Amino acid sequence: MAKKGDWVRIHSIILQPGERAAAVPEDTRQVPLELWTKGYLAADTPLGGEATVTTRTGRVVSGTLTDEAPHYSHSFGDFVPELQQAGDDAFRFLFGGGKK
Numbered sequence: 001m002a003k004k005g006d007w008v009r010i011h012s013i014i015l016q017p018g019e020r021a022a023a024v025p026e027d028t029r030q031v032p033l034e035l036w037t038k039g040y041l042a043a044d045t046p047l048g049g050e051a052t053v054t055t056r057t058g059r060v061v062s063g064t065l066t067d068e069a070p071h072y073s074h075s076f077g078d079f080v081p082e083l084q085q086a087g088d089d090a091f092r093f094l095f096g097g098g099k100k
Helices: 081-095
Strands: 007-015 033-041 050-054 060-068
Touching: 007 050, 033 060
Parallel strands: none
Antiparallel strands: 007 033, 007 060, 033 050, 050 060
């Protein structure tokens, strides 16, 4: 159970597939338009419950509580030596420097 004032993430559906604009590509029109928002919880709420949050910019948004204390878990992938070398070469080209 998340407590009032906790930093949380909520999820809501903005548009169902049938409500999407005709100009949207077909594969996109087949899925709902979703909103994932982080904010401060307005009242104690269990995970999966309907919640209201206030975002850092002051917006008040409602949706299903999906995560307590959300954090970033993405990465930019594994180290690629060729990209490191290209970056070093570009730096030397742009800003000068001796040969290797």
